[in-house]
Amino acid sequence: LAKTTQPISMDSYEGQEVNITCSHNNIATNDYITWYQQFPSQGPRFIIQGYKTKVTNEVASLFIPADRKSSTLSLPRVSLSDTAVYYCLVAYAGGGNKLTFGTGTQLKVEL
Amino acid sequence: ETGVTQTPRHLVMGMTNKKSLKCEQHLGHNAMYWYKQSAKKPLELMFVYNFKEQTENNSVPSRFSPECPNSSHLFLHLHTLQPEDSALYLCASSLLGGETQYFGPGTRLLVL
Numbered sequence: 001l002a003k004t005t006q007p008i009s010m011d012s013y014e015g016q017e018v019n020i021t022c023s024h025n026n027i028a029t030n031d032y033i034t035w036y037q038q039f040p041s042q043g044p045r046f047i048i049q050g051y052k053t054k055v056t057n058e059v060a061s062l063f064i065p066a067d068r069k070s071s072t073l074s075l076p077r078v079s080l081s082d083t084a085v086y087y088c089l090v091a092y093a094g095g096g097n098k099l100t101f102g103t104g105t106q107l108k109v110e111l
Numbered sequence: 112e113t114g115v116t117q118t119p120r121h122l123v124m125g126m127t128n129k130k131s132l133k134c135e136q137h138l139g140h141n142a143m144y145w146y147k148q149s150a151k152k153p154l155e156l157m158f159v160y161n162f163k164e165q166t167e168n169n170s171v172p173s174r175f176s177p178e179c180p181n182s183s184h185l186f187l188h189l190h191t192l193q194p195e196d197s198a199l200y201l202c203a204s205s206l207l208g209g210e211t212q213y214f215g216p217g218t219r220l221l222v223l
Contacts, residue, residue: 034211043201043214044154045113099212101154 004088009106018075020105022088025069033064033071036087038104044087048073075107083109114138115215117202123221126192132218134185134202143185144212145177146201154201160185161207192222 005023012018024033032051036044048055050062050071061074075082085104115136124130136143145157159167160179174196176188185202199219203212 041199041217041219043113043115043203043217046211046213049211099156103153 004090004102006086006088006102006105008103009108011108011110012078013110014079015077018078018082018107018109020073020075020086020088020107021070022073023070024088024090027068027090031090033062033068034089034091035060035062035073036089036101038085038087044101047086078107078109080109080111083107113213113215115202115204115213117200117215117218119218120216121219121221123223124189124192125223126194128192129188129190131189132187132200132202132220134187134215136183136185136202136204136213136215138204138213140204140213141182141207142205143179143182144203144205145185145187146203146214148199148201148217150198158187189220192220194222196220197222 003026006020010020032049034049035047037047038044048057048060048062050064052064052068055062063072063074073086085106087101087104089099091099118133122130141162143160146154147157148154156169157171158165158177163179163181174191178186178188187200197220199217201217202215205212
């Protein structure tokens with residue numbers, strides 16, 4: 001399983017764009033990159049998933065460089081409700097269902 | 112709503128009690144999982160079931176006993192727990208081998 005490294009915490013203000021970068025140097029060819037969001041006392045919620053280049057949905061964008069050794073979750077114009085822990089996971093597509101959660105990044109959004 | 116429900120949402124039990132946690136998924140998935148999340152710690156995978164068969168037991172003490180009667184339901188039977196077992200217990204489901212898991216809201220367990 002690929003090990004991921006992400007900042008422990010980040011602070012931002014409402015309306016700003018937040019970029020959270022995750023390092024995964026030993027990502028394998030068949031691995032996908034997935035980001036989850038977790039609020040206190042709730043289960044993690046799937047945000048976005050990608051393999052390479054850029055993926056965008058209604059919530060976020062995911063940027064993955066050509067070497068795939070890192071990825072960046074971009075949250076446009078954050079609000080107070082985006083305060084949560086964000087997890088970056090690397091998982092084998094189509095064969096592995098053992099997700100390993102790290103400590104994640106605690107994002108705090110203030111007024 | 113993620114399509115995964117858990118009951119009860121909160122549970123307080125003594126060390127001699129027996130209780131069960133229930134998880135149900137309405138997503139047509141065929142893999143289900145139990146995770147434990149203690150305060151300020153990462154999620155820990157406990158059990159994995161694929162097509163009702165247990166495929167992973169992550170060295171979980173026998174006082175936790177999972178049961179998966181079908182692909183939509185998952186139980187975690189609890190007996191003679193310890194105070195350090197107090198945590199948020201999360202259920203998740205996915206397609207078999209799927210790297211995207213959908214989590215329930217969790218059961219907040221307190222063992223006195």
